[in-house]
Amino acid sequence: MHLYFLMLFILVSLEQLDAESACNPIGKFSVPGLYKDGDIVIGGVFPVYNKEEPNYAMFETEPAITKCVGFDLRAFRWTQAMIFAIQEINMDRILLPNVTLGYTIFDSCASPTKALRAAHTILNGQEETQYNFGCPSVPVIIGESGSSQSIAISRTFGPLRMPMISYFSTCACLSDKHEHPTFFRTVPSDFFQARALAQLVKHFGWTWIATIQGDNEYGRMGVQEFTKEVKKYGVCVAFSEKVLRTYPYSQILKIVETIKRSTVKVILAFASEGDLYPLMQEIVRQNITGIQWIASEAWITAARPSTKENFKSFGGAIGFVSREMAIPELKEFLLNIRPSLDSGNSFVTGFWETIFQCTLHLTEDNSNQTFSETNSEICTGQERLDQINNAFFDVTKLRVAYNVYKAVYAIAHALQDLIFCQKGEGYSFKLCENISNIQPWQVYEHLQKIKFKNRFGEIVYFDENGDPAAAYDIINWHLKNGIVDHVPVGYFDASSDTGTKLVINEDSIIWNSGKMVPKSVCTESCLPGTRKAIRTGQPICCFDCIPCADGNISNETDSVECMKCPEEYWSNAKKDKCIPKEIEFLSFSEAFGITLTTVALMGLCFTIATATVIIYNKNTPIVKANNIELSCLLLFSLVLCFLCSLTFIGEPVVWTCMLRHTFFGIAFALSISCVLGKTIVVVTAFKATLPNSNMAKLFGPVQQQIIVFACTAVQIIICALWLNLSPPFPVKNLKHDKEKIILECNIGSAIGYSLVLGYIGMLSCICFVLAFLARKLPDNFNEAKYITFSMLIFCAVWLTFIPAYVSSPGKYTVAVEIFAILSSSFGLLVCIFVPKCYIILLKPEKNTRQYIMGKMPSKRL
Structure with a gap:
């Protein structure tokens, strides 16, 4: 900033001098250069020599003039392109007729301070020069190649409205019209190059990269823009190092060690050729290979890096450059150079x-x-x-030289619009401005407005920021016959009507590692079925792949989170797809269902067989003694009990849910009522033997049947109210097992279900108590004892049923209920009827009135 105000003060002071004093010596600036006089002289600043020799001041003597070394053929050709374009315009009868352009070109030595000195020399003359000329008008400067040099010149002369056109300064910062109001360029801004590079990185899926930047405005601003762009695509920068041509060797070694330690396989080098070259030499010397280099425009086509020796480490480098153009006539001009x-x-x-x-x-x-x-x-x-x-x-693949050529023609067209305001007949033009009085601000204003098509068909213009249309070729380093060839493999067009357009011919690319696209990731991509978990304290590109939890999936690579499956779906084994949950219910086709069905049918068959035996032997004493009507009614209820167990098997639907619980309640109420009737018969038979007993009349066969039907009717009423108010219905149980859908019947009204079970339990308890009291009656065939056993089994089964029912999962809940029904039904069948069938079938000698009566009273039971 202090330098800026110092130079501004010098320039303002110079403007106050008269014309003669302005051309007098202003200091010992011995700056090498080229000069040709003309009506209007165009200034040029080029880095013909690319490095300053170190000059250490001892503060004892006057410092020696800093020398420049390293003649740059590429930069010298840029100067010749400028001279060639000026000579071409001077011979043009339409563009600036009768006006001769001259030039004054000086070396910047690729240094901001020397570039600023060269610019001052152009505008104010120099002391030590072999040319004898007056003080020509220099209203515009072409330069510089390096962004740092252009910034130094622009900040000094911009406030004085001195226009300059750069042919290779790409720093995006130069588009800021507040900082650089009179800056133009014929090369696209790094803002577009950074976007192009970011899209290139995204295209090839590189998420773990490194950057090496020139320690100047060009490198810093370029990497800053690039980093901002790639972060939008989730790309991480592992490290960022700085290079400069004047850095000590120790700094270069430090950068090389960082590269060797890193796992990065793709590195962007955003630096000028001169700044990067010392690092390239050390990388080649240490034989570091396997790195895919992305190049900025400043060095991808430069001659010095593009050698066979460098190809082993930098072969396959890829980067963006301005569109190339061929100027065939320039070759003859270059061949005519003579000392x-x-x-x-x-x-x-x-x-x-x-x-x-x-x-x-x-x-x-x-x-x-x-x-x-x-x-x-x-x-x-x-x-x-x-x-x-x-x-x-x-001259068939000119890029920067073509930018210089366009810059000269842009100035010529601006001068044409400034000097000639009206076209006459033929090739005559009317002068509107005195050539000797052209001011820089006038050229600046007309440069803003130019738009023309050059002889190559390209439309040349500057936008509001002084930038041209952004278009790049993608260049890839190939080795052909021992020579590094810069092969176009695609293009990037930021001026496309459909937005930015990146086109890449991947089949034409040769990578440092061969034909396969290199991979550069901190962590391999997380496959579907997993999610990314960022490692604490590390970039977002370094992560762990965590399998999705059960019931969650990720169906994309590198998913940040897993998605929960819909309620009726579950994740597959790979956790990459939601599949319908397994439907679970007790089926007739599965082994468990077949077993229970078989047992139920066996119980049904045994019950029918027992009924057949009882009916067939209805006239025998043992059958008569046990009330054949109640026995047949009990056997019928057991048939219903065995049949109702089948309604619990199969997929639950509305009618089966309603039937299974009500059918079960009524069937068991009927069976327990029959047992209760039998128990009452036994008790009344005992009481009837007592003197003055009238029990036999009170509990005769008709009264027993009334008791059975009355008790059953109560259960029927309970079931009817249950079905009417809140009946059972089928539901999908999604909570019990997360991986399955359990089809089951919801009981509807818990009160109704409780009343049904409670009523059966009450009848069972009454039967058990009465039978227990009559268990020691004096007879040879004490049915009360068998009823006691049957009720004991019945109550034991249903008491154990409750905890088993609650704790059983899924279809086993239904299985427990079926088991309880079958167990209690077999208990009644076996305990009450097997002893009778045993005597009838196997011990017929005991099936006599004498044996049955024994000490019992001679009454019909």
Whole structure:
């Protein structure tokens, strides 16, 4: 900031000088350059030499002039493209007729301070120069390539409304018109390059990458924009290192060690060629391979990195560059460069010595400043350029040079609109502005408005930020015949009508690892059926894959959370799909259902067989003694009990739910009522033997039948009210077992169900008490004893049924209920009728009146 105000003060002071003093020496700026006079002179700043030699001031003597080393053929071709475009315009009879353009070009040495010095020299003249010229108008500057250099120039001259057009400064910060009001460029902003790079990373599924940035505005702003974009796609940056051409070797080694330790397989290098090259050399020296490099526009097509030696480590590098263009006429222009034509120019001398790898000696007293490295071979300047095979002369794939070419033509069209306001007949134009009085702010205003189609068919214009339309080619490094070839494998167009468009021909890409797309992830993707769990203290790309909980699924890769299955669905074994829950009910087709059905049918058959035996032997004493009417009625109720157990098997529906509970309640009420009747008969028979007893008349056969039907009628009424008010109904039980749907019958009214069971229990208790009291009656066939056993079994079964019923899961709940019905039914059948059938069938000698009567009274029971 202090430098900015200092330079602003100098420029304002200079404007106050007269024209003659403005061209006087302003300091010892000995800056190498190229110059040609013209009516209007265009300034140019280029990094012809790409590195400053370290100059350590001891504060004891005047510091020596900082020398520049490393002649850059690529940057020198940019200067020649500018000169070529100016000569082409000077020969054009339509564009700026009768107006000659000149140029003054100086070296920036790829340094912001030297770039600023070069710009001041262009605008204010210099002390030590071989040219003898007055003070031409320089209303615009073309430059610089590096963003840091352009920022330094723009911040100094922007407030004075001096326009500048950069051909290679891509920092997005330069689009800020508050900071850089008069800055234009013919190369797209890094804002678009960052978006393109982010989409490239997303396209290939790289989520774990690293960045290396130049320690300047270009690198910092580029990586900042890129990082902001890739974070939208869930990409993590493992580490970010900085490089600069002036960094010590120890810093380079530190970066290399970071790369070697990291698991990252994809690295973006957003730096200029000069800043990145020392790191590239060390990576090649240590033979680090297996890294896929993504390149920024600044170095992907640069000649120095693109060598066979570097290909082992950087082969397959991929990046974006401006659209290429061929200018065939430029080749002849480049081949005509001769040291003899400009013997005092250090640019030409440096070019000649670099291209021929020699030391140039034109005269015995060679006093020109050549800062290239010393070569042992001597050259004379008569060597032939057309015999040299160098990419310098390849004008078929021009990118930055074409940007310089467009910048010159943009200035020419702005001057055309400024100087000539009306076209006359033929090629005549009317002058509207004095050429010698053109001011920079006028050129700036007309640059904002230009829009023309050049001879290559491209429409050239600047948007409100001074940027051109953003379009890139995607370049991939291939090795062909020992030469690194920059092969286009796609493009990115940010000016598409349908939005940004990324097109990639993946089949044409060669990766550092071969033909397979490299993978770079901190953690492998979580497969369907799992979810991502972020590791504490680590980036979001580093995670653990946790299986989904039961009943939850994830059907996509890298799911953040699992989805709960709908209520009637459950997760499959892989937890990647919801499948219908298993339907569970006690079926006739399963083993358990078949077993219970078989037992019920066996009980039914035994009951029918018993009834057959009883009816067939109805006239025998033992049958007569036990009241055949009640016995047949009891056997009929047992048939109903065995049959009702079958209603509990099968899929529950409305009618089976209503039938199974009411049928069960009525059947058991009838059976217990019959047993109660039998018990009363036994008790009354005993009481009837007492003197003056009238019990036999009170509890005769008719009265016994009334008791049975009355007791059963009460249960029928309870069941009717239950069915009318809140009947049982089928339901899907989803809570008992999360993996299954249990089909069961809801009892409807709990009170109704309780009354049904309670009534049966009450009848059972009465029977048990009466039978227990009559268990020791003096007869040979004491039926009261067998009724006691049957009621004891009945009560024991149903008392154990309650806890078993509550604790049994799923279909086993129904199975417990069926088991209780069958057990109690078999208990009544076996205890009451098996002793009778045993005597009838196996002991007929005991089936006599004498045996039956024994000590019993001679009354019909």
